[in-house]
Amino acid sequence: MQIAKSLQQIQSSYIREILEAASNPNVISLAGGLPNDATFPMDIIKPAMAKLGEELAIFQYGDTAGYGPLLDHLYTRYQLPANQKAMITTGSQQGLDLIARAYIDPQDCVVMEAPSYLGAMQVFGLCQANIVTVEQNKQGPDIEALEQCFISNAPKLFYSVPDFHNPTGVCWSLATRKAVAALCEKYSVTLVEDAPYRELRFSGETLPMASSFCPDHSIVLRSFSKIAAPGLRIGMVSGKESLIQPLIKVKQGADLHSSVPMQALLLELLNNDSFAQCLENNTALYRDRYNKMAEELEKHLPNGCELTQVEGGMFVWVKVPQCDTFALAKSLLAEGVAVVPSDVFYPPSAAKSSALRLNFTNCSPFDLDIAIQKIGQVLRTQC
Ligand SMILES: Cc1ncc(COP(=O)(O)O)c(C=O)c1O
Structure with missing residues (x-):
């Protein structure tokens, strides 16, 4: 049977390919986006799972919008205004998919920063959106270019990751948030404000969400993958009720509802007094790993390469002289280091700058040392 035309144009997910290469024990992987499993709050999860095993009701079918007690908790935790509605999703990735399916017809324009999150390009590509990009600078999207883009393309959505962007790690300035x-x-x-890394800040000041300056014109995606555990597959989408209702309809057709036992488990976690400490330990670990990576990069990066400093999240973006970044990533893999070449983060038509995305959360300091030395050596010979 022939696959649908919408799928024919999508290349196989590079994320999967990277994770496959990265699972080779002889490869040091700075490629994936995996949280460090030492941060998973297992001391809370284990007894909570045993307790939830006694609760028959959570193993029945549940509400599409989510498990009521969890939703109540999240309305308070994130101080959602009374006219806003929230829905639990199967990871924030599902939130993106629901938005695309509810709102995007083929050729509708969706704007993103370039480079952009691969998973978002895939979702909007699948619904045959016309993806238009605007260059990102150190403060976020170029505001003049964004306005011109809005005028010329009349897009439906602007997809963004204002806190610790994937792949660049950029955190939008306050002025950019207000201007957008x-x-x-x-x-x-x-x-569409996608905020999976927002709570992974390890230095600097937390800024208001961009969506808080346009609450009636925004949808927020949150994720518990990076602050609890990705295997739970719990995310949340929120916004003005009229924007969220269509998503509930699509989710009914997609999976009826997200796993209720996993939602109940997340609630146990969030309600546990030691969860805040877990989150602090998590960001402290990531601060140490980032500092280690930044220190090694300073030592080993040849002239012409540039590291963009970050204040949180899971990635750094290393600009390299203009080159074939796929070939560069291949050479690195041959040396036993997996990285993600910048080209994959751009739609085919966008102007690309050469860089590597490096993940600093999931690799030991010892391996980081070796990997960055090798990156330095390969860059010196190839760029
Ligand atoms: C920017 C961004 N959005 C969404 C996701 C998906 O996260 P989740 O595990 O909540 O589906 C990721 C995952 O890495 C991401 O980087």
Whole structure:
């Protein structure tokens, strides 16, 4: 049977290919986006799972919008205004998919920063959106270019990751957050604020969400993959009720609801007094790993390469002289180091700059040392 035309144009997910190469025990992987499993709050999870085993009701079918007690908790935790609605999703990735299916017809314009999150490009590509990109600078998207883009393309959505962007690690400045929100209001574009890394800040000041400056023109995606555990597959989508209702309809057709036992488990976690400490330990570990990586990169990166400093999240973006980044990543893999070449983070038509995305959360300091030395050596010979 022939696969659908919409799928024919999608290349096999590079994420899967990277994770496959990275699972080779002889390869040091800076490629995946895996949280460090030492941060999973197993001391809370183990007894909570045993307790939940006694609760028959959570093993029955549940509500599409989510497990009521968890939703109540999240409305308070994130101080959602009274006119906002939240729905639990199977990871924030499902939230993205539901938004695409509920709102995007083929050729509808969706704007993103370039480079952008691979999973978002895949979702919007599958629904045959016309993906248009705007260059990202150190403060976030180029505001003048964004306004021109809104004027020329009349997009439905602007997809963004303002806190510790994947792949660049960039955190939008306050001025950029306000300016983007103002443009979304002015041109009636819905801002999709994807915030899986927001709570992984290890230095600097937390900034208000961009969506808080345009609450009626935004949808927020949150994830518990990076602050609890990705295997739970729990995320949340929230926004003005009229924006969320269509997503509930699509989710009914997609999976009826997300796993209720996993939602109940997440609630146990969030309600546990030691969860805040777990989160602090998590960010402290990532701060140490980032500092180690940044220190090694300073030592080993040849001239012409540049590391963008980050204040949180899981990735750094190392700019390299213009080159074939796929070939560079291949050479590194031959030396036993997996990285992600920048090209995969751009749609085919976008202007690309050469860089490597490096993950700093999931590799020991010892392996980081070896990997960065090898990156330095390969860059010196190839760039
Ligand atoms: C920017 C971004 N959005 C969404 C996701 C998906 O996360 P989840 O595990 O919540 O589905 C990821 C995963 O790495 C991501 O980087």
